[in-house]
Amino acid sequence: MKQRQQFKRLFEPVRIGQMELKNRIVMLPMENNYATEDGSVTERLKNYYRERAREVGLVGIQITCIDSPVGKGYVYQLCIHDDALIPGLSELVQTIHDSGAKVYIQLHHAGANARGQDIVAASPLPLLPSSVIPKELTVSEIKDIILRYVTAAERAKKAGFDAVEVVASGNYLVWNFLSPTWNKRRDEYGGDLRGRARLFIEIIHAIKAKVGESYPVTCRLAIGEYGVEGGLTVKEAQQVVQMARDASLDGVTTTAIGDGSTVPDYPGALLSLSTAIKQVVTLPVTTAGRMDLEVGERALEEGKADLVGIGRRLLADPGYVAKAASGRFDEITPCIACMVCIETSLLRNVPLRCAVNPACGLENEYKLIPADKPKRVMVVGGGPAGMEAAIVAAQRGHQVTLYEKEPRLGRQLIVAAIPPNKDKIESLTTHLTTQVRKVGVKVELGKEVSRATVEAAKPDTLVLATGIENIIPDILNIDEANVAFAEDVLTGRVEVGIEVAIIGGNLVGCETAEFLVNRGMKVTIVEILDRLATKMNPLLAMRLLDRLTKRGVIIVTGVKHEEYKDNTLVITTKEGAEKTIRADTVILAAGSRPNTKLLQTLEGLTSEIHSVGDCVEPRNFTEAIAEAFNIGRTI
Numbered sequence: 001m002k003q004r005q006q007f008k009r010l011f012e013p014v015r016i017g018q019m020e021l022k023n024r025i026v027m028l029p030m031e032n033n034y035a036t037e038d039g040s041v042t043e044r045l046k047n048y049y050r051e052r053a054r055e056v057g058l059v060g061i062q063i064t065c066i067d068s069p070v071g072k073g074y075v076y077q078l079c080i081h082d083d084a085l086i087p088g089l090s091e092l093v094q095t096i097h098d099s100g101a102k103v104y105i106q107l108h109h110a111g112a113n114a115r116g117q118d119i120v121a122a123s124p125l126p127l128l129p130s131s132v133i134p135k136e137l138t139v140s141e142i143k144d145i146i147l148r149y150v151t152a153a154e155r156a157k158k159a160g161f162d163a164v165e166v167v168a169s170g171n172y173l174v175w176n177f178l179s180p181t182w183n184k185r186r187d188e189y190g191g192d193l194r195g196r197a198r199l200f201i202e203i204i205h206a207i208k209a210k211v212g213e214s215y216p217v218t219c220r221l222a223i224g225e226y227g228v229e230g231g232l233t234v235k236e237a238q239q240v241v242q243m244a245r246d247a248s249l250d251g252v253t254t255t256a257i258g259d260g261s262t263v264p265d266y267p268g269a270l271l272s273l274s275t276a277i278k279q280v281v282t283l284p285v286t287t288a289g290r291m292d293l294e295v296g297e298r299a300l301e302e303g304k305a306d307l308v309g310i311g312r313r314l315l316a317d318p319g320y321v322a323k324a325a326s327g328r329f330d331e332i333t334p335c336i337a338c339m340v341c342i343e344t345s346l347l348r349n350v351p352l353r354c355a356v357n358p359a360c361g362l363e364n365e366y367k368l369i370p371a372d373k374p375k376r377v378m379v380v381g382g383g384p385a386g387m388e389a390a391i392v393a394a395q396r397g398h399q400v401t402l403y404e405k406e407p408r409l410g411r412q413l414i415v416a417a418i419p420p421n422k423d424k425i426e427s428l429t430t431h432l433t434t435q436v437r438k439v440g441v442k443v444e445l446g447k448e449v450s451r452a453t454v455e456a457a458k459p460d461t462l463v464l465a466t467g468i469e470n471i472i473p474d475i476l477n478i479d480e481a482n483v484a485f486a487e488d489v490l491t492g493r494v495e496v497g498i499e500v501a502i503i504g505g506n507l508v509g510c511e512t513a514e515f516l517v518n519r520g521m522k523v524t525i526v527e528i529l530d531r532l533a534t535k536m537n538p539l540l541a542m543r544l545l546d547r548l549t550k551r552g553v554i555i556v557t558g559v560k561h562e563e564y565k566d567n568t569l570v571i572t573t574k575e576g577a578e579k580t581i582r583a584d585t586v587i588l589a590a591g592s593r594p595n596t597k598l599l600q601t602l603e604g605l606t607s608e609i610h611s612v613g614d615c616v617e618p619r620n621f622t623e624a625i626a627e628a629f630n631i632g633r634t635i
């Protein structure tokens, strides 16, 4: 196949120790909270992997707990601490082998990242000031944990896994020992690099001694701590890998450590890490970090890695590898780096969701089934929800027409892609608009739909995705000429003055503030609540607020707005004092309400009517897309 020629190196076989792989593409392990509460394999987990294992050479099973409950990091984390779990794990292996890939399982102890109060670590240092202080492990407790790694590896081998991987990343136990920031011990498991690496090396030695030299043992190694001082340096990581190689390690996957928003996130951004490891060992090295097949192929050609790991792209589109390898790039649902997967699985401890792929983790339940009886479907509103509903309905065989009052499709997605660091959203807009046309949806642009339009079209089913109406706060003189909605400012429909006040400090207000402060405006955000960004992913919110403060954005919370006159916003502070803020332009980002204007005119129509997305309740586009997908698959 022509495209496979383009990815010649990626599709070459490779070996990791005794494990032979059909190609050099690895599905990276991603904790998903799809196991049961006691850590057993579920049908959901098997379906998730089955869907993604077909084209890759190797699948990495997520962090799997070897010491529950003390070392368990997530509520629905997979476990391997008990023989009773082996049959389920064998079924998981079989599922992946049936898809044609080899599979390794990550052996994991969460250390100070574990849940509960009885947590353990190298030293009694809480990960965050508000975290539980972990108990410092004694030497005999360390020996016991090493044994648990060994028995877990034996179980993995019994279950049929082709290899095991020791997790030395993510601020979990092994990394915690390796890192000079977290390991302050003075005994043989602390101090210099050899001491800090002792736990890691002893685990590898002990596993190899028990399961046999020929059974592959790999590691996931984090190098450097992005956004934090200290951490394992590249030079130290090179030495650690050399020590591990001497203990018979078979392969390494390199990774970075950071809170997800400090680690650079573009294809090839972390190639220097795998390159550094390749400089000192001949072991096969897998590179990870927003890799795609194009950059991956180049990395292999240039000797910067031996295998290429793909993570989130496979969440967003399980068919990513097959589509890219056959040149069907426009069919790939893009990962937009929004962190919803991390927020759900790792931060909120609920089953992983992907913003752009509602079927992630629901592969069987959400399989698209052709419609029994094709219907004429009219979709009103060309934002993410409208496009998704139209695409899915058309894929099932319905005859779909999509109406959008603006001259192009996208709506809120277009606006959402404008603030700094949000440009990846553009790829989703492009993808959805391309799919709309590819699946044969008829598109009517620049057409405002009224009751008369619906009556004339006589659809069997009407899907309303009419979006939102902006809320205008109750402020005296708010209808002045120099007052604008955030959306109009972001899209450039309205020019603003040098000094601006933004009313509303949630996502839109904060992002608009960053957009304007980067353009040299003097920005004040006024918010009636006591905190900003309350509806945002907490990690992203923290970073965004940090950037705003550093750029000099003034933030006033807990206020009552009163009046806007003579280029001045008058507010009452939470202390009850009156304060004036100079504002050439007042920008409204005070929230939105469902736009139900059309719905209210439709009483008595015979069509089946569904509302989806923000016109039901304004939320983020994860919910809008999921709701639209569901309507599309059921009408």
Ligand SMILES: Cc1cc2nc3c(=O)[nH]c(=O)nc-3n(C[C@H](O)[C@H](O)[C@H](O)COP(=O)(O)O)c2cc1C
Pocket: 028, 029, 030, 031, 032, 061, 062, 063, 106, 167, 169, 220, 255, 288, 289, 290, 291, 309, 310, 311, 312, 313, 341, 342, 345, 346, 352
């Ligand atoms: C939701 C989520 C869960 C993750 N869980 C794990 C894990 O269990 N083990 C691990 O080594 N890395 C884990 N990672 C890191 C990924 O393996 C990968 O290194 C990272 O996502 C970067 O690759 P990508 O840009 O291709 O997604 C996780 C990443 C995400 C997004």
Ligand code: SF4
Pocket: 312, 313, 315, 316, 334, 335, 336, 337, 338, 339, 340, 341, 342, 353, 354, 355, 356, 357
């Ligand atoms: S689109 Fe968002 S939720 Fe989906 S994989 Fe990418 S970052 Fe995760």
